[in-house]
Amino acid sequence: MLDPVLDASALENLLATIGGDKGFLGEMIASFVSDSPKLIAAMQQALASNQAEDFRRAAHTLKSNSANFGATNLSQMARELEDMGKAGSLSTANEKIVRVESEYARVKQALLEKKAAG
Amino acid sequence: MIVESDHRARVLVVDDNELNRKLLTRALEQQGHSATTTQNGREALALLRKDGGDDFDVVLLDILMPEMDGYATLAEMQGDSLLRHIPVIMISALDEMDSVIRCIELGATDYLPKPFNPTLLRARIGASLEKKRLRDQEQKVLRALERELEIGREIQSGFLPRELPQPPGWEIAARFQPAHEVAGDFYDAFYLGEEKVSLVVGDVCDKGVGAALFMALVRSLFRALALRNFATKGSDAARLEYTITQTNDYIVETHGNSNMFATAFVAALDLKSKSITYVNAGQNPPLIIGNNRVRAELVRTGPAIGVIPGMKFDVLDARLETGETLLAYTDGVTDAVDPNRNEFSANRLESLAQLEHSSAADLLDAIQSELRNHIASVPQIDDITLLAARRM
Numbered sequence: 001m002l003d004p005v006l007d008a009s010a011l012e013n014l015l016a017t018i019g020g021d022k023g024f025l026g027e028m029i030a031s032f033v034s035d036s037p038k039l040i041a042a043m044q045q046a047l048a049s050n051q052a053e054d055f056r057r058a059a060h061t062l063k064s065n066s067a068n069f070g071a072t073n074l075s076q077m078a079r080e081l082e083d084m085g086k087a088g089s090l091s092t093a094n095e096k097i098v099r100v101e102s103e104y105a106r107v108k109q110a111l112l113e114k115k116a117a118g
Numbered sequence: 119m120i121v122e123s124d125h126r127a128r129v130l131v132v133d134d135n136e137l138n139r140k141l142l143t144r145a146l147e148q149q150g151h152s153a154t155t156t157q158n159g160r161e162a163l164a165l166l167r168k169d170g171g172d173d174f175d176v177v178l179l180d181i182l183m184p185e186m187d188g189y190a191t192l193a194e195m196q197g198d199s200l201l202r203h204i205p206v207i208m209i210s211a212l213d214e215m216d217s218v219i220r221c222i223e224l225g226a227t228d229y230l231p232k233p234f235n236p237t238l239l240r241a242r243i244g245a246s247l248e249k250k251r252l253r254d255q256e257q258k259v260l261r262a263l264e265r266e267l268e269i270g271r272e273i274q275s276g277f278l279p280r281e282l283p284q285p286p287g288w289e290i291a292a293r294f295q296p297a298h299e300v301a302g303d304f305y306d307a308f309y310l311g312e313e314k315v316s317l318v319v320g321d322v323c324d325k326g327v328g329a330a331l332f333m334a335l336v337r338s339l340f341r342a343l344a345l346r347n348f349a350t351k352g353s354d355a356a357r358l359e360y361t362i363t364q365t366n367d368y369i370v371e372t373h374g375n376s377n378m379f380a381t382a383f384v385a386a387l388d389l390k391s392k393s394i395t396y397v398n399a400g401q402n403p404p405l406i407i408g409n410n411r412v413r414a415e416l417v418r419t420g421p422a423i424g425v426i427p428g429m430k431f432d433v434l435d436a437r438l439e440t441g442e443t444l445l446a447y448t449d450g451v452t453d454a455v456d457p458n459r460n461e462f463s464a465n466r467l468e469s470l471a472q473l474e475h476s477s478a479a480d481l482l483d484a485i486q487s488e489l490r491n492h493i494a495s496v497p498q499i500d501d502i503t504l505l506a507a508r509r510m
Contacts, residue, residue, distance in 0.1 A: 010233060013233065013234075013235055013236075014141075014233065014234075016236050017141065017144075017145045017148075017234050017235065017236045017239070018141065018144045018145060018148065019144070019145075019148035021144070024144055027140075028137065028140065028141065031136070031137055031140070032137060035136070035137065056182075057182065057184070060182055061134075061135050063211065064135055064137075064138065064211060064232055065135070065137050065138075067211065067232060067233045068137065068138075068141065068232070068233045068234075070233075079213060
């Protein structure tokens with residue numbers, strides 16, 4: 001994987017948005033790490049019950065949240081899932097969710113390292 | 119001019135995404151604003167409507183939300199006169215530009231791209247705040263102006279007689295329908311001693327506040343001078359002529375530069391002899407109506423008041439027989455246009471006046487009702503004034 005997991009300039013922008021408060025950034029990371037698995041689970045559940053609108057909304061939130069932290073790849077993948085939900089065609093979604101899960105694992109590790117580094 | 123508090127915005131953040139709400143709240147507080155958060159459009163509208171829209175300066179609105187999304191929220195806000203003026207900034211990722219455009223078309227002020235950028239946030243909030251500040255200021259000035267006009271209207275209504283004289287054997291009635299808050303028309307009826315009543319219908323050649331002030335001047339001047347002059351000995355014709363000349367000269371000398379003038383019908387009705395001594399200074403001729411016909415028109419005897427210095431006004435006489443009615447009116451009656459721009463016309467007024475009516479009030483009500491039907495949905499352009507005196 002050549003792409004960096006996290007876009008450093010996006011993280012800097014996020015820090016600037018919250019006034020350079022690293023403690024608050026840590027809280028944000030903790031929220032993200034706690035919420036994202038729930039969003040992925042929600043997508044899987046929506047896929048299983050073929051609820052395209054629920055699927056779309058969970059993907060939309062994951063897209064938005066990961067973009068905040070500069071997790072560009074993850075955000076892009078979530079966007080593709082969101083588009084599938086919007087179009088109501090979830091046939092190839094399962095495969096993509098698996099890739100989202102593994103990308104998320106890398107993002108999570110990178111963010112937790114950031115958080116630990118302070 | 120701008121005080122510090124003007125830069126602090128009370129922002130309502132509407133987003134179903136908790137992370138966004140937290141981020142925006144912190145970012146807004148960092149920039150000195152205060153944030154209230156809510157998760158969907160329905161809750162947002164309830165908060166906005168709580169104090170008639172006065173609690174918030176700006177709304178940051180997400181598009182995709184459960185319960186009520188950004189489009190529906192915007193549409194509701196635009197349809198609510200109390201919320202319409204609150205600037206709405208859409209929160210949106212750059213890949214959702216189509217949705218943003220739709221929101222701008224629906225009335226949103228601007229958009230803030232996700233992920234958030236502090237400089238853009240500051241600029242967007244600042245611009246929206248400025249827009250709202252100007253709008254609020256405009257509203258304040260407008261309200262102050264309306265208040266002033268309302269005061270003007272109240273004061274002006276004091277220049278019209280509160281009660282009309284009702285001498286035994288006579289009925290005097292009037293109708294006054296101003297086109298705007300303040301009017302240029304006026305009418306008056308007051309006793310000159312015990313055996314005479316003065317009747318006046320006038321129209322100042324302008325509209326709005328200027329005309330209203332001028333109306334107050336002409337009416338008060340004439341009334342004061344008439345009361346004083348009729349307390350002295352002399353014929354009605356001489357005293358009326360003296361009164362109108364004094365009024366005219368004072369206005370020309372003192373207010374000649376204002377280029378204002380007034381047309382007026384002024385009369386002294388002698389209750390004993392039933393005679394009307396009058397000056398018609400440029401007014402539409404009043405009618406004497408009886409036996410279902412217009413028996414006489416009290417034609418012009420001179421130009422409008424306030425035009426020619428030293429003008430001598432001719433004074434004429436008329437008599438009211440039993441059952442006859444004197445009807446004076448301003449050109450707002452005859453010039454009133456219907457939706458096809460047809461004027462009400464003197465002919466129509468005359469044919470109405472010839473119909474059977476049991477009292478002066480009945481006659482005026484009949485004319486007013488016909489006028490209302492005629493004007494229909496057209497905004498009234500000119501003041502409408504009617505005065506009738508009936509010998510029973």
